[in-house]
Every structure is written in C-alpha cells, then in structure tokens.
Amino acid sequence: MSKPVILCVDDEPDILNTLKMQLKNEFKDDYFYELAESGDEALDLLEDFQEQAQVIVVVSDWLMPGIKGDELLIRVHQKYPKIITVMLTGQADAAAVDRAVKEADLYCCLYKPWSSKELIETIKSGLAKL
Numbered sequence: 001m002s003k004p005v006i007l008c009v010d011d012e013p014d015i016l017n018t019l020k021m022q023l024k025n026e027f028k029d030d031y032f033y034e035l036a037e038s039g040d041e042a043l044d045l046l047e048d049f050q051e052q053a054q055v056i057v058v059v060s061d062w063l064m065p066g067i068k069g070d071e072l073l074i075r076v077h078q079k080y081p082k083i084i085t086v087m088l089t090g091q092a093d094a095a096a097v098d099r100a101v102k103e104a105d106l107y108c109c110l111y112k113p114w115s116s117k118e119l120i121e122t123i124k125s126g127l128a129k130l
Contacts (some may be wrong), residue, residue: 002053005032009042010061022116039067055086057123061094070096073104084126
C-alpha cells in the first residue's frame with residue numbers, strides 16, 4: 001500500500017522546496033511530498049495519484065498564473081471532498097479567502113511569511129480530522 005501524499009502548490013520553486021523541507025523534517029517518511037508549480041499541474045497530479053495513493057492534504061498559494069488558489073481548492077474539494085485544503089498566501093484578498101472557506105471547505109489560511117511551527121500544527125490538526 002502506498003503512503004499518503006501531501007501536495008504543495010506554488011509558482012515559486014523556492015517556496016515549494018522550503019515547504020517540502022519543513023514537512024519532511026517533521027513527518028519524515030510518513031508521507032510522499034509532491035510539488036506543483038501551477039493549479040493545472042496540481043489537478044493533473046491529483047488525477048494521477050488518486051489511482052495509486054491518496055492525496056490527503058493540499059497546501060496552495062493563492063496568487064498564481066492561470067488558476068488562482070481559491071479556484072484550485074474549490075475544484076479539489078468538489079472532486080475530492082475528504083482532502084484537507086490549506087491556503088498559503090501573501091496576497092489573497094478577503095473575498096478569495098471567504099470564497100475558499102465557503103466553497104472549498106478551506107481548513108486554514110496561513111499568511112506568508114509563515115512559520116514552520118504554524119504550518120506543522122495546521123497540518124497535524126487537519127490530519128486529526130480525517
């Protein structure tokens with residue numbers, strides 16, 4: 001049986017690498033950590049992974065080219081309602097966050113620059129609800 005997957009989505013590779021490092025430092029090899037640089041890439045990965053492994057958390061930036069984070073998380077929630085959705089942003093407006101809360105069952109919105117402790121606590125508390 002495959003390990004569950006935590007998917008991080010951001011158009012900045014440095015942020016993705018930092019997220020992966022912080023998650024891996026805390027959760028070690030309990031999960032697979034997948035990275036996507038766009039909403040479209042994230043949706044493709046979700047499609048691929050749902051066949052062999054279960055994506056359990058999606059952490060997404062808001063301001064990205066193409067699909068913005070709130071729209072991505074809404075699509076994720078519509079197709080995979082059990083996935084914990086987290087927005088990580090420095091620029092989301094209140095309306096986008098509110099929309100994600102209502103339509104994507106947004107678990108939490110973290111603001112950049114985030115603390116590793118805050119990220120880990122959010123993921124742990126989200127996973128406890130599964």
